[in-house]
Amino acid sequence: MGTKNSSSDLVSESRKRRCIKDPVVDSGVVPDECIKIYLVSSKEEVDSVDISPLQDLDLNQFFEEDDKIYGYTELKITIWVSTISFHAYADISFQKKSDGGKGITDLKFCLQKIFGENLIDNKDDFNQTFSTEIGFVKSVVSNGEVLKQNSHGAHGSKKSVSEGDLSDVEVIRIVDIMSVGTLYSRLVPFVLLLIDGSNPIDITDPCWEIFVIVKKKRDEEVDNHVQLLGLAALYRFFHYPNSSRLRLGQILVLPPYQKKGYCRFLLNALTEFAHSEDLYDLTIEEPLDSIQYIRTCIDIERLLAFEPIKTALNSTVLRLKHENLSKKSESSYFGPPPSVTEEVRKSLKINKKQFLQCWEVLTYISLIEGGGDKYMENYKTVISDRVRADIIGKECGNRKKVIDIETEFDEEMSFVMFNGPGNPVEENEKGQEEQMRELVEERMRVIESIAAKVSNSN
Incomplete structure (x- = not known):
């Protein structure tokens, strides 16, 4: 048989309950939000307000399993990297450390994942590298x-x-x-x-x-x-x-x-x-799109001065002006002859894949210079066929197909999937055609931009 609690015991228990606070859960800090990295070429630029931090860096990958920093309040990390010696110094400031259940991130260890032995602990030592490492x-x-x-x-x-x-x-x-x-x-x-x-x-x-x-x-x-x-x-x-x-x-x-x-x-x-x-x-x-763009501009200038491709290019442009591709049920080849592709590789060291992209731009430039705006629909058809072949494959009619078969087992599992000719669901086909149209438009924008860039530089 239990005993009754006295009133004093009830008051004491109530006070204990009021003293117990809910544990503070540390949700962590995203490194990209608390870390700023500056490139500096002199000690005078360190702490300068006139320079801007590097943008669009992915720092999260270097911190913990879930890409966050734990255990710090009001954390700020400023990192200076010398463009003279490529050493780095990190200035770390925070309000306090507290373990909110996730532990406390070892900041030095994480920063060394990036900078390794280039990370210098002392700011004065870092500043001295601008003179001692100048050579x-x-x-x-x-x-x-x-x-x-x-x-x-x-x-x-x-x-x-x-x-x-x-x-x-x-x-x-x-x-x-x-x-x-x-x-x-x-x-x-x-x-x-x-x-x-x-x-x-x-x-x-x-x-x-x-x-x-x-x-x-x-x-x-x-x-x-x-x-x-x-x-x-x-x-x-x-x-x-x-x-x-x-x-x-x-x-x-x-x-x-x-x-x-x-x-x-x-x-x-x-x-x-x-x-x-x-x-x-x-x-x-x-290659990134930006590198590919510069590379193609360079190659186009070299190809324009390369005599062996001119005859083949003129032949392609002439066909585009005299054929009506909208009435053809099958795509035609408007690329360079294999002999020209090989000659370009031997003489200019441009590989086949790159040359085919350059050929599209060369064809466009030749059409425009010949007053071929009215033939641009033919040209867009060629680009569309090329994009379609790259994305879907040359055999556009081959698609994955599901066929039901009879079985003595579960009827819901009785099917076979194979690659073969067949029509996709109408909804999927519309979506695919829309994506194809967007890809062709994007490719046309790149071609027009490169052509304009090359024309302005000549």
Whole structure:
């Protein structure tokens, strides 16, 4: 039999219940919201309000399993990265630490995932690197091979880079393995932060080749200071029986120097290098749209001056002017002859896939120059057939089809799926056609933009 609680016991229990608070759950902080990264070229720029942080960085991937920081209140992390030595310093401030059930994130460990040994703990030591490391880039590239561009490549670069800037800019192939390792290890943070989906390359693999674009700067205190503007990493493959292929795996122009023509300058130099080495071809691994755009502009200018394609191009344009493609039930081939494709690869080192995209632009330019606006419907039909073949496949009639079959088991599971001719559901077909139309329109916009860009530069 139980005993009754006295009134004093009830009051004491009530007070205990009031003292117990609900536990504070730490929802975490998104790194992109509390971390700012600045590129600085002098100690005077550190803490300056006149510079802007890097934009569109994916920092979340370096923090915890769910991409958040835990255990800090009012957390702010400011990171300065030197464009002289590529060291980094992080200034971390917060109100307090508290374990809200998720633990406390080790910030230094996470930042070292990005910056590694480049991360300096002391701000004064970081500031000193602007003077002690001023000759770092110059020492790394001093034994490199300066790439020489022909007159056409240099002319193309001058369209984007001013005469004064161009005279001081060089593209250098780093041939010393120790120099490659020293430089690339300091540039890994930029590779991780600024190149989508990239991982550091294995610099011990001799098939990797590193090219840098640098600018010589006049400095009263330092003789011939060299500023690194960007880099490219290319992999050399063997091509049977006695040639090599070069594939561009990573290319980066540092943010302060972007949109000034340096990427074009660098790509031009790589193209000339492939030609001088008599490589089989030069390709780009999964290029971003911006890189593909610049690359195509460069290749179009070279192709316009390449005599062997003119006859084939004129023949294609003539067909577009005299055939009515809207009345044809099957698509016709309006691409370059195989012999021309091979000649372009041999002479200009442009691979087949890239040349086919360039051919579309070349055809468009030739139509426009010949007053062919009235033939543009034919041209759009050709582009539509090309997009359809790329997306769906050349055999557009082959589709997945489901057929019911008799079975002694569960009737709901009695079907067979196979690839074969058949009509899709009407609703899916409408959606697919709408997507196809949008893709064709987007491709036309790119073609028109490239054509205008090339025309304005000539």
